[in-house]
Amino acid sequence: AQSVTQLGSHVSVSEGALVLLRCNYSSSVPPYLFWYVQYPNQGLQLLLKYTSAATLVKGINGFEAEFKKSETSFHLTKPSAHMSDAAEYFCAVSSGSARQLTFGSGTQLTVLP
Amino acid sequence: EAGVVQSPRYKIIEKKQPVAFWCNPISGHNTLYWYLQNLGQGPELLIRYENEEAVDDSQLPKDRFSAERLKGVDSTLKIQPAELGDSAVYLCASSLSGPDTGELFFGEGSRLTVL
Numbered sequence: 001a002q003s004v005t006q007l008g009s010h011v012s013v014s015e016g017a018l019v020l021l022r023c024n025y026s027s028s029v030p031p032y033l034f035w036y037v038q039y040p041n042q043g044l045q046l047l048l049k050y051t052s053a054a055t056l057v058k059g060i061n062g063f064e065a066e067f068k069k070s071e072t073s074f075h076l077t078k079p080s081a082h083m084s085d086a087a088e089y090f091c092a093v094s095s096g097s098a099r100q101l102t103f104g105s106g107t108q109l110t111v112l113p
Numbered sequence: 114e115a116g117v118v119q120s121p122r123y124k125i126i127e128k129k130q131p132v133a134f135w136c137n138p139i140s141g142h143n144t145l146y147w148y149l150q151n152l153g154q155g156p157e158l159l160i161r162y163e164n165e166e167a168v169d170d171s172q173l174p175k176d177r178f179s180a181e182r183l184k185g186v187d188s189t190l191k192i193q194p195a196e197l198g199d200s201a202v203y204l205c206a207s208s209l210s211g212p213d214t215g216e217l218f219f220g221e222g223s224r225l226t227v228l
Contacts, residue, residue: 043219
């Protein structure tokens with residue numbers, strides 16, 4: 001079985017501040033991990049993915065995430081928040097023979113001026 | 114290149130009425146998914162197709178939900194009869210192959226309100 005836990009359903013940061021969105025996963029086999037972003041009234045868009053290559057993954061819009069096996073974490077970061085980053089962010093895991101994609105419950109990011 | 118197209122974007126119906134959602138995936142994408150997204154939650158898989166075949170429909174409530182993907186391209190998701198608890202966003206996604214790479218491309222969703 002696999003699962004994803006996103007700590008903090010709402011995160012607020014000031015424009016220019018560090019963004020840190022937390023994700024912990026549970027998987028019995030080496031996982032693939034993903035971050036998706038969803039803007040209001042839109043579908044989900046892939047930000048970045050980890051598929052057992054480099055543990056530090058760089059994505060679009062200046063986001064990056066680090067896979068830490070010992071901590072079963074895949075936290076998403078961005079050095080400097082921009083107003084356009086305000087959206088909902090979903091962490092997801094894919095593992096096992098069926099490779100089903102399981103999403104976390106999401107974190108709503110608010111960027112304050 | 115056109116993305117995943119869904120219709121209708123919004124639908125309001127009374128309980129016990131039927132409703133259908135349509136999805137046109139990205140051209141050439143063999144795998145098609147229907148997800149359910151409740152307010153404040155992440156998407157949950159309802160059904161996954163590989164071409165015309167439904168390879169994972171374990172989470173589809175088959176007493177009232179049905180889906181089809183004729184000719185391995187467009188897909189339709191139907192609910193009959195709808196219940197109040199079905200109010201949610203229904204997302205369609207497609208990918209080139211299975212979910213291994215995780216690169217799913219999502220449509221904008223169909224928001225259903227059941228009164």
